[in-house]
Amino acid sequence: MSADPVLRVSQVVRRFGDLTAVDGVSFSIEPGETFGLLGPNGAGKTTTISMVAGLISPDEGEITVLGRPIGPAAVEVKSHIGLVPQDLAVYPELTGRENLTFFGRLQRLEGKALAGRVDTVLELVGLTDRAKDPTKEYSGGMKRRLNIGIGLLQRPTLLILDEPTVGVDPQSRNSILESVESLSVEGMAVLYTTHYMEEAERLCDRIAIMDSGRIQAEGTRDELIRLTGGLDGVRLTGSGDTAAIAAQLAQLPAVAGAAHAAHEVRLTVRDAPSALAPIVTAATAGMTLTDVEVTRPDLESVFLHLTGKALRD
Numbered sequence: 263m264s265a266d267p268v269l270r271v272s273q274v275v276r277r278f279g280d281l282t283a284v285d286g287v288s289f290s291i292e293p294g295e296t297f298g299l300l301g302p303n304g305a306g307k308t309t310t311i312s313m314v315a316g317l318i319s320p321d322e323g324e325i326t327v328l329g330r331p332i333g334p335a336a337v338e339v340k341s342h343i344g345l346v347p348q349d350l351a352v353y354p355e356l357t358g359r360e361n362l363t364f365f366g367r368l369q370r371l372e373g374k375a376l377a378g379r380v381d382t383v384l385e386l387v388g389l390t391d392r393a394k395d396p397t398k399e400y401s402g403g404m405k406r407r408l409n410i411g412i413g414l415l416q417r418p419t420l421l422i423l424d425e426p427t428v429g430v431d432p433q434s435r436n437s438i439l440e441s442v443e444s445l446s447v448e449g450m451a452v453l454y455t456t457h458y459m460e461e462a463e464r465l466c467d468r469i470a471i472m473d474s475g476r477i478q479a480e481g482t483r484d485e486l487i488r489l490t491g492g493l494d495g496v497r498l499t500g501s502g503d504t505a506a507i508a509a510q511l512a513q514l515p516a517v518a519g520a521a522h523a524a525h526e527v528r529l530t531v532r533d534a535p536s537a538l539a540p541i542v543t544a545a546t547a548g549m550t551l552t553d554v555e556v557t558r559p560d561l562e563s564v565f566l567h568l569t570g571k572a573l574r575d
């Protein structure tokens with residue numbers, strides 16, 4: 263047994279001409295862990311995983327898989343990695359099972375071992391029922407799941423998924439997420455990139471928030487949310503002397519901050535559900551309310567807090 267993590271990325275830098283696409287990124291992934299790289303388009307996610315998968319080399323830093331250095335020439339180490347790129351061509355005339363069998367042979371699986379693995383993989387990605395249909399009849403989401411299946415054939419120790427739900431309908435998206443969730447059953451380490459915070463929240467044990475080539479923060483969802491101070495937001499909309507109301511509400515013990523505009527008062531509060539009643543009572547003394555909205559902190563607010571930008575534009 264080795265104490266090495268499945269993946270260790272240390273101070274990795276990658277430049278394209280004058281652009282530093284990845285700028286000193288470090289993280290590691292333990293067996294059985296699903297690790298998320300969450301960041302907007304252009305953050306450097308694909309460049310990072312291209313280096314992890316040994317497709318391109320870092321300019322600086324080091325990457326090891328199971329303690330061994332990875333790079334374009336590290337053929338043996340690469341056999342432990344399954345990469346699911348955003349678009350992997352499958353053969354439209356071949357069935358799902360035939361595609362998996364074909365890619366399995368390319369990966370040097372054969373005979374009963376191959377047939378058995380194809381069955382298992384079909385089950386894992388929820389395509390057993392459609393295994394006999396040509397993939398040209400598959401929806402976009404089913405093709406993506408077949409892509410994931412191809413990445414799973416070799417029982418990788420580390421599975422890398424690059425934004426697997428981009429461009430698929432919501433229903434397919436959900437079944438892709440269910441497939442990824444079921445992978446933890448196989449005990450593999452998963453590196454998942456996305457710009458959807460809901461996906462990172464749902465799937466990932468730990469999340470690195472990435473922007474402009476750097477990891478801005480890393481931790482569990484709850485650890486990241488604590489970075490915002492763990493405060494909820496409350497927005498009161500209506501008419502009245504909002505400045506006076508804001509000043510008055512700021513005196514309540516649960517209220518950490520209060521701001522006002524012409525027709526609204528915005529509060530940051532500790533534990534909004536229990537604070538809401540006294541806030542509304544105090545507010546209605548000087549304001550006619552038309553709406554009260556509570557916002558819990560989420561990864562979107564963490565991203566905003568760290569970068570001053572919205573996660574998706």
Ligand SMILES: Nc1ncnc2c1ncn2[C@@H]1O[C@H](COP(=O)(O)OP(=O)(O)O)[C@@H](O)[C@H]1O
Pocket residue numbers: 278281283301302303304305306307308309310
């Ligand atoms: N082969 C390349 N040549 C030049 N610039 C690139 C190349 N690949 C990526 N980039 C640039 O590097 C930055 C990070 O890209 P990428 O890693 O694809 O981000 P993400 O996957 O998070 O959207 C972007 O500004 C992108 O335009």
Ligand SMILES: [Mg+2]
Pocket residue numbers: 307308309424425
């Ligand atoms: Mg990308």
